[in-house]
Amino acid sequence: MRQPLSTPSQLRESALRTLQIEQAAIGGLQAKLDESFDHACQLMLACQGRVVVTGMGKSGHIAGKIAATLASTGTPAFFVHPGEASHGDLGMITRADVVLALSNxxxxxxxxxxxxxxxxxxxxxxxxxxxxxxxxxxxSDAHLDSGVEREACPLDLAPTSSTTAALALGDALAVALLEARGFTAEDFALSHPGGSLGKRLLLRVSDLMHDGSRLPQVALGSPLRDALLEITRQGLGFTCVVDSEGRLAGVYTDGDLRRTLDQHHDLRDVQVDDVMTRPGKRIGPDILAAEAVRIMEDNRITALAVVDEQQRPIGALHMHDLLASGVI
Known part of the structure; x- marks a missing residue:
């Protein structure tokens, strides 16, 4: 009977041996890559249906992860349990598909x-x-050799190194297919719309901006009092200032107000033109929200005017909107 490990150092030594064995198992795969790997990729690239991944037991768990990785990187795929396949689920597989079967x-x-x-x-x-x-x-039409010299399990029984190698080989397969398809970060985001990457790559300024009656703006020549009331009413910390043709002439912000108070003791006769920031930071509606974050951070501001091609304000974007949406 094996003596149980009792000290922290022994536990760490065991963990280190496991990692070294599994590292060697993954390294050993490099020499096993041959024309069969190329053929496997070509079959999957030519597939008109789905890649159906299957495996039993621990291999089944690895197969499920490989299917998920393929599906999220441009190769439509799903997992089918081999036991269930023999009892009806084989109907999920068609001649247009490719089957990837795992078994150590x-x-x-x-x-x-x-x-x-x-x-x-x-x-x-x-x-x-x-x-x-x-x-x-x-x-098989193509065989991928995921063999290992030994399991990390000291009894050489529990699937450890073999499943690690299979998982790594599955990742290698998915990445090779990803690169062959020219799969991009935006493509990845389309299959991950709920994740942070999806939000950064899919959400645009127009999706988050305040528009219509929620757009803060006053005209050139307006008393500063009107600009302050508009800032307070809309609660975005700034207002757009537009010329007679509706184009953005500048912005007036909470920060501008502090500077105004330092320079003017009496605000009753001050016009917004005299104290606004010209021409004011602006952004287009089709720009990625992530780009708006960069502009705000680079300029240390918390809001942006959103303008059309004629430089007319059509919306306002605040840092709080970006935070609430999960872009940052």
Whole structure:
């Protein structure tokens, strides 16, 4: 019977051995990449349907993650449990699909049971196993060798190094396909609209700006009192100042008010023209909200006027809107 680990140093030594073994397992995959990997990629790139990923037990968990990674990086994919596939879920697989099957031994009964059915359908099969001579590997159109010398488990029983290697090889496959498709960060955002990256790459100024009656603005020549009332009414910390043709001539902000108080003891005769910031920072409605964040941070301001092509104000954007939307 093995003696249990009892000291912190022994626990850390065990963890270090595990990481070293799994690091070596991943490193060993480099020499295994050959024309079969290229063929697997070509089958998936030519696929008119979906990449159907399957595996049993621990390999099944890895297969599910690979399917999710493929789907989020431009290769439509989903996971099918091999046991359920033999009991009806095989109907989810068509001849237009490509099947990626994981099995470290290459002999998993639930997975090999699918072989005759896949052959009858004519669905291309890519396998990922630790044994190139296994049943699954031999009946595949392309085989990816994920074999490892040993498991990190000291009993050499629990799938550890083998699942780590399979996961890394799945990532390598997904990234190769991503680059082959010319997949971009914006493409990634389209499949992650709820994430922070999606918000940064999908939300535009027009999605967040205050417009219509919520747009703070006064005309050139207005008394400073009118500008202050407009700032208070709209609550955005600034107001646009427009000329006779409705174009943005400048802005007046809370910061301008502090400077005005330093320079003028009597505000009753002050016009907004005399104290506004010219020409005022501005941005277009189709600009990414993330770019608006950069402009605000670079200029140490909290709001921007949004203008059309004729430089007429059509909206106002505040830092609070960007914070509330999750862009920052």
């Amino acid at each position: 031994s290459g002999e998993t009964a639930e997975v090999t049971a699918l072989l005759p059915l896949l052959k009858r359908l004519g669905t291309p099969l890519v396998s990922m196993t630790g044994r190139p001579g296994s049943t699954l590997a031999q009946h």
